[in-house]
Amino acid sequence: MSTTDSTFTPALVVIDMQYDFVYGSLAVPGGSTIIDTINSLLKCPFAIKLASKDFHPADHISFAKTHDKPVLSKIIIYPPGKPLNNRPLEQVLWPVHCVANTPGFEFVEGLDREALDYTVHKGTDPGIETYSAFRDPWHLANTSLHGILESHGVTDVFVVGVAGDFCVKWTALDAVNLGYKTWVVRDAVKSVSDAGTEWEEMKNKGVRITNSDEVKKLVTG
Numbered sequence: 621m622s623t624t625d626s627t628f629t630p631a632l633v634v635i636d637m638q639y640d641f642v643y644g645s646l647a648v649p650g651g652s653t654i655i656d657t658i659n660s661l662l663k664c665p666f667a668i669k670l671a672s673k674d675f676h677p678a679d680h681i682s683f684a685k686t687h688d689k690p691v692l693s694k695i696i697i698y699p700p701g702k703p704l705n706n707r708p709l710e711q712v713l714w715p716v717h718c719v720a721n722t723p724g725f726e727f728v729e730g731l732d733r734e735a736l737d738y739t740v741h742k743g744t745d746p747g748i749e750t751y752s753a754f755r756d757p758w759h760l761a762n763t764s765l766h767g768i769l770e771s772h773g774v775t776d777v778f779v780v781g782v783a784g785d786f787c788v789k790w791t792a793l794d795a796v797n798l799g800y801k802t803w804v805v806r807d808a809v810k811s812v813s814d815a816g817t818e819w820e821e822m823k824n825k826g827v828r829i830t831n832s833d834e835v836k837k838l839v840t841g
């Protein structure tokens with residue numbers, strides 16, 4: 621496979637490399653150690669390079685503070701405006717993080733943001749949690765990601781960033797469901813938990829697990 625193969629149009633999708641997820645209120649262990657690897661991938665000739673950002677209002681449904689409950693406790697959430705028996709989901713309650721236009725929301729220092737063609741915001745609706753950079757689990761709040769990828773004829777989506785067991789995983793699974801050949805770059809991802817079960821889960825659902833050296837060979841042909 622190479623860039624001369626017309627069926628290969630790769631996109632790099634950098635998930636949530638924001639201050640709060642690397643050093644701030646919801647820091648993912650080792651998050652800062654993947655910045656250089658992500659920057660080295662951002663130098664490669666992907667057809668397009670995008671980043672997602674968690675973009676929350678101050679009273680977002682995923683914040684423990686919003687519900688006056690302990691961090692990491694769980695609640696059941698429902699699609700806003702729908703009957704209460706309509707697809708309930710368990711929601712982990714997080715510390716306040718990535719509130720739009722606060723320092724914690726900014727890209728982490730050192731990330732080569734100049735290399736990015738697009739930034740996609742998610743989690744903007746106060747009542748809807750959105751781990752995937754494509755859409756929420758109820759498909760009520762689509763982001764612009766799928767449309768951008770389609771408009772560039774992207775065939776292959778390469779996912780990096782944080783957190784491997786939440787937003788990276790759900791983005792990769794959505795990419796598979798939307799018909800993209802989907803790759804997660806293992807040495808450019810860090811997870812909240814060190815259990816590692818997300819890798820098997822993604823593989824079982826059609827995600828290809830790769831590493832940055834392999835990706836560089838694939839993309840540069």
Ligand SMILES: [Zn+2]
Nearest residue numbers: 674682718743
């Ligand atoms: Zn969030």
